Amino acid sequence: MNRIDARFKELREKNETAFIPFITAGDPNLSVTRSLILEFDRRGSDMIELGVPFSDPIADGPVIQSSYYRALSSGIRLSNILELVKDIREKSEIPIVSMISYSILYKNGCENFVKNAVKAGFDGATIPDLPIEEAENIIEAGKREEFKIICFIAPTTTSDRMELIVKRSRGFLYYISVVGITGVRSKLPDDITENIRNIKKTTNLPVALGFGISTPEQARMAGEVADGVIVGSAIVKEIEKYSSQDDNILIDKVGKFVSELVSGAKSTV
Template sequence: MNRIDKKFQELKAKKKPAFIPFITAGDPDLQITKDLILEFEKRGADIIELGIPFSDPIADGPIIQASYYRALMKGVKVAHILDMVSEVRKKSEIPIVSMVSYSTVFKKGCQHFIENALKAGLDGLTIPDLPVEENSELFEIAERNNFKIICFVAPTTTDHRMTMIAERAQGFLYYISVVGITGIRDALPDDIVQNIGRLKQLTKVPVAVGFGVSTSDHAKMIGTVADGVIVGSAIMREIVKFEKEPAEKLIRSVGDFVKQLISGAKG
């Protein structure tokens, strides 16, 4: 069984949502990325979303864009990230999905990319720039290898496309809570509870919510209606805040922040 499926089954039995922190691989460096993954797991995170830096991200706001730029300027490459994931796997079985641009996958070749991802210990991919209508090849390869391609649904997704996406969903459905890009928000949309409920009626696959989830109060609200809570920009902001401090302080301080979010999400 894929680690993602197993984790959601465990959490469903406990009637708890998954907490899914996002971090950019290689910012500030890959050793700290590895240490943060292990720290987040120790603090109670359930699944890790690991951003693979790309020069032209289409869905990411300024905080994550800046983190991608810093990692790329340091020469971080896909092969280095997969090596780091392999090192994590020596100590942890926490599910890890990578957010990646389809151009990165396509350039390597879908079969080759998934084979290497599996070998390293990844469990799935989120690909924001790949429409569900165009991902048949990738889905088929993933299904043959018990690997998950996570689909996105937005508030602007039509009923027809939402039904189609829900039918093809693997691992979990990523519901984008706001129209636009990732980033820190003061408040979440008023219709988010209604939209999540509508989506959950279409699928038995867990629904996790990201984009704009920034505080423990946000996480608490999302955790009562969704199967997973995803936080990225707010965590990356904390990493930047402590990037000039010793690594031990950065990891401890960001871990403290993530623990607050987890406490909110899980009630």
């Protein structure tokens, strides 16, 4: 069984919400990325969304864009990230999902990327710039390798399009809490509960909620309605905040912040 499926099965049996932190591979460097993933695992995170940096991140706000540019400027490439995950697999079985641009997949070839990602130890991918109507090739390649292609649903998604997304998505569904780019927000929209309930009427796939969650209290509210809570920009912001300090200080400070978010997401039961 794919690690994503196994983790959600385990959490459902415990009536527990998944906490999924996002970080950019190579920000501030690959050694810190490795240590952060292991630290997040130790502090109770359930899976990791690992951003593969690219030069035109259209779905991301300034915080994650800056982290991509920092990683790219230090020479990070996909091959380095695959080696990183392979190394992490010697220490941890936490599910790892790549967030990757279709431009990188196109350059490497969908089939080739999936095989290399699975070999390294990735469990799935989110592809924010690939419309569901054009995702059949990568989804089929993923099915052959038990590699989950996780699709996005937004508040503005029509019922017909949602039906197609639900049919094609694997692993879990990524519900975008707000229309627009990623980033920290002061409050979550009022329609989240109703929208996620409507999605759950159409599928048994877990639904994870992301975009705009930045505090333990917001994580708690998200965890009350969703099967998973994804936090990205707020964590990346903490990494940037401590990036000039000793690596061990950064890892400890960011780890403590993630621990608070984990507690928030899991305090709903």
